[in-house]
Amino acid sequence: MITKPLQPILTVSVPPHAHCGRTIKGYMSETLIALLPAAIMAIVAFGMGAMRVVALSCAVAVLTEAICNKLTKREQTLDDFSGLHTGLLFAFLLPASAPWWLVTMGAASSIIIGKMIFGGLGANPLSSPLIGWATCRISWGDAMDTNTTMLMSELPAPLQQLKYFGLDSVETIDSISLLLGKQLGGLGEVQIAALLAGGVFLLIRRHIRWEIPVAFIVGVAVTAWIYQLIDPTAYASPLFHLLTGGTIFGALFLATDPASTPVGPIPTILFGLMAGIMVIVIRVYGIYPDGVPFAILLANLFTPLLDRIRPKPFGGAYQLTQEPEDEALCEKC
Amino acid sequence: MTTFNFSLLTGDTGPLVKGTEPDRLHIPIHAHTPILAAGDQVLAGTKIATANQPGEGDLHAPMSGVIKAITPDYMRIAVNGDERADATKPPADLGELKQWLREQGVNVGNLNQASRLIINAVPPEPGITIYDPLLRDYRKTIELGVETIQRIASTSKMNLVAAKGNRANAFANCTVMHVAPTYPNGLDQLVIKAVTKEEVLLGAHHKDAVLLSVRDLYFIGRVMETGRPVTETVMTIGTQNHLVRIGTPVGFLAGEAGATVQPGDRLILGGLMRGMAALNLEQGVNKDTTGLQLVRDDESIKATDSPCLGCGECERHCPARIMPGMLSRCSEFKFFERAEKFHIHSCIECGICSYWCTSQRPILHYIRLAKYELALLRTATSNLPTDTQEETGQQTGESE
Numbered sequence: 001m002i003t004k005p006l007q008p009i010l011t012v013s014v015p016p017h018a019h020c021g022r023t024i025k026g027y028m029s030e031t032l033i034a035l036l037p038a039a040i041m042a043i044v045a046f047g048m049g050a051m052r053v054v055a056l057s058c059a060v061a062v063l064t065e066a067i068c069n070k071l072t073k074r075e076q077t078l079d080d081f082s083g084l085h086t087g088l089l090f091a092f093l094l095p096a097s098a099p100w101w102l103v104t105m106g107a108a109s110s111i112i113i114g115k116m117i118f119g120g121l122g123a124n125p126l127s128s129p130l131i132g133w134a135t136c137r138i139s140w141g142d143a144m145d146t147n148t149t150m151l152m153s154e155l156p157a158p159l160q161q162l163k164y165f166g167l168d169s170v171e172t173i174d175s176i177s178l179l180l181g182k183q184l185g186g187l188g189e190v191q192i193a194a195l196l197a198g199g200v201f202l203l204i205r206r207h208i209r210w211e212i213p214v215a216f217i218v219g220v221a222v223t224a225w226i227y228q229l230i231d232p233t234a235y236a237s238p239l240f241h242l243l244t245g246g247t248i249f250g251a252l253f254l255a256t257d258p259a260s261t262p263v264g265p266i267p268t269i270l271f272g273l274m275a276g277i278m279v280i281v282i283r284v285y286g287i288y289p290d291g292v293p294f295a296i297l298l299a300n301l302f303t304p305l306l307d308r309i310r311p312k313p314f315g316g317a318y319q320l321t322q323e324p325e326d327e328a329l330c331e332k333c
Numbered sequence: 334m335t336t337f338n339f340s341l342l343t344g345d346t347g348p349l350v351k352g353t354e355p356d357r358l359h360i361p362i363h364a365h366t367p368i369l370a371a372g373d374q375v376l377a378g379t380k381i382a383t384a385n386q387p388g389e390g391d392l393h394a395p396m397s398g399v400i401k402a403i404t405p406d407y408m409r410i411a412v413n414g415d416e417r418a419d420a421t422k423p424p425a426d427l428g429e430l431k432q433w434l435r436e437q438g439v440n441v442g443n444l445n446q447a448s449r450l451i452i453n454a455v456p457p458e459p460g461i462t463i464y465d466p467l468l469r470d471y472r473k474t475i476e477l478g479v480e481t482i483q484r485i486a487s488t489s490k491m492n493l494v495a496a497k498g499n500r501a502n503a504f505a506n507c508t509v510m511h512v513a514p515t516y517p518n519g520l521d522q523l524v525i526k527a528v529t530k531e532e533v534l535l536g537a538h539h540k541d542a543v544l545l546s547v548r549d550l551y552f553i554g555r556v557m558e559t560g561r562p563v564t565e566t567v568m569t570i571g572t573q574n575h576l577v578r579i580g581t582p583v584g585f586l587a588g589e590a591g592a593t594v595q596p597g598d599r600l601i602l603g604g605l606m607r608g609m610a611a612l613n614l615e616q617g618v619n620k621d622t623t624g625l626q627l628v629r630d631d632e633s634i635k636a637t638d639s640p641c642l643g644c645g646e647c648e649r650h651c652p653a654r655i656m657p658g659m660l661s662r663c664s665e666f667k668f669f670e671r672a673e674k675f676h677i678h679s680c681i682e683c684g685i686c687s688y689w690c691t692s693q694r695p696i697l698h699y700i701r702l703a704k705y706e707l708a709l710l711r712t713a714t715s716n717l718p719t720d721t722q723e724e725t726g727q728q729t730g731e732s733e
């Protein structure tokens with residue numbers, strides 16, 4: 001046999017034998033790098049509280065993933081940083097004042113019901129950190145409310161003010177301070193400028209594509225603009241909506257999650273638009289001040305449907321038939 | 334693997350080098366049935382095995398020697414000279430000519446009647462430059478090959494497809510077409526598409542066109558010229574192109590090229606995108622081998638069983654516009670029938686999906702597995718060659 005061991009023993013593997021060099025770990029660590037400026041800004045803005053939430057959330061997420069892997073007897077996957085990634089994204093959605101039990105519950109449910117229950121990395125039909133966020137928001141709404149838990153802060157809470165006190169109450173807030181993160185909300189999601197920088201980095205490194213973020217932002221802006229046209233005294237401007245709450249964070253980091261979003265150019269654009277439109281619809285009519293998380297979760301649900309919009313496959317659809325078409329071959333025998 | 338890119342530009346290649354004679358040959362025969370037994374004497378050009386697949390060419394000994402062993406995979410010949418069997422004359426009759434070519438080791442599977450002959454001069458893969466010296470230095474032979482095909486397939490139109498930037502001079506009555514010099518544009522399916530605008534699935538034939546590569550035509554021309562069978566292949570080794578006898582052990586070729594193979598390295602028969610890794614240094618090259626590349630252990634991709642992230646990198650680059658990630662998942666979890674709903678048969682096996690996969694999944698391999706399983710499932714009762722047939726072949730080979 002050709003298989004007897006001859007020296008030197010060669011590596012035998014399947015083609016292709018070349019690779020572009022991308023790895024899961026690379027993707028995750030560069031995304032973490034992209035989140036870093038916002039994390040630093042958050043700690044600058046909200047102090048040790050933010051640091052505590054971020055550290056706890058990341059630790060709980062990583063630990064939960066390890067335990068899940070252990071229980072389900074799967075290989076440990078901590079070194080791909082995906083647990084850390086989910087934990088950090090979840091922390092960004094929390095107010096800096098979040099109590100330890102809330103962080104723990106949220107981070108754990110992000111991992112367990114957001115990810116592991118569906119089969120782990122890559123199998124989640126919905127964005128994992130948003131699952132954790134939704135769990136907390138629905139179960140412990142009061143503790144999640146930035147406005148009530150951060151009464152000491154002098155920062156404005158634009159979306160809450162808009163919802164409960166009307167457009168007049170937010171007229172005085174200027175866009176530059178919003179851009180620099182001088183507002184209440186999720187501790188990382190409001191660091192708009194830092195997030196934009198991170199998003200540009202990811203775009204350049206081609207970890208995310210322009211379609212979803214752009215469509216998302218267009219969806220938000222156009223819908224907000226339409227409402228403003230209807231009644232300029234009741235509805236805020238597109239710019240206000242873009243710079244408040246989690247719009248930018250959602251567009252660049254949550255709506256671009258690989259697993260729960262479609263791929264093709266048309267599906268991704270539809271996906272982004274859909275999520276963007278929903279953001280404003282929820283902000284205007286919903287009971288929650290910020291519509292970003294729910295809008296993205298809702299759009300995630302449409303991913304399987306959107307993924308059905310496909311170009312025609314090469315050579316057309318073909319099924320191998322039960323009766324082999326061998327006549328052509330047999331002629332030549 | 335940072336130096337790898339998809340460019341198909343060949344640049345300047347030197348003349349075709351005739352390979353040194355090895356002292357042993359390991360001729361791969363897993364698609365053939367041996368007609369001789371161990372101990373038999375062969376001359377260069379003696380037929381040693383007949384093809385199992387209709388349309389495929391038979392095998393001949395490239396050099397004279399003694400058959401030392403026959404296994405299901407290869408036949409070992411100890412070389413003792415270059416004495417040649419008598420040449421035969423091509424028959425005048427067209428019907429017989431095709432059969433004769435087949436007996437001379439030419440693959441005639443796709444020589445159907447058609448109105449158009451497409452000559453593929455686009456390098457099949459990055460780093461494979463075999464067409465360039467053939468087109469430059471062996472025009473007469475190739476022209477003879479073209480004439481032969483025109484007679485057999487009665488084609489009236491002819492296209493030469495070349496990569497933009499590579500040398501390609503037209504033949505008489507032949508339109509030259511240029512495609513962008515990037516992989517996978519040299520794959521047969523995409524070349525057919527470039528000329529006819531029609532997409533033909535992998536493994537199917539175009540209704541009205543015959544596609545042959547420059548290399549095929551060169552060998553057909555040589556057979557017609559000399560009356561001797563095909564026993565060689567043209568391979569790119571390093572930057573040079575060599576005329577290599579089939580069955581030459583890869584280790585011998587690597588040694589000739591001055592490379593030392595370390596444990597754990599890979600020797601690739603063909604290009605890096607679609608080539609096959611050699612099992613050991615003694616594995617012989619076969620008729621389709623287009624190149625030999627050495628990939629060091631530390632610079633090679635190690636396929637993982639990591640999950641698919643759903644990132645869609647594969648899908649964005651797939652020339653067949655299908656979802657390789659989804660197909661690999663179907664195959665991974667044994668939903669082979671489902672893979673058909675995701676158009677697995679459209680895949681032209683270029684390997685680009687695995688090249689880009691963030692998870693470094695062996696996507697192409699998963700796809701091939703699913704195709705294989707589907708074929709077994711659907712054609713269980715048919716007479717397609719399966720393992721059992723190969724086994725019968727092997728038994729006859731041994732009993733003779």
Ligand code: SF4
Pocket residue numbers: 647650651652653654655656657679680681682683684685686687696697700
């Ligand atoms: S090998 Fe991959 S990239 Fe190439 S056609 Fe098949 S699925 Fe598409």
Ligand code: SF4
Pocket residue numbers: 640641642643644645646647648657658659661689690691692693694696
């Ligand atoms: S590139 Fe790899 S990980 Fe990404 S979708 Fe394709 S198979 Fe999945």
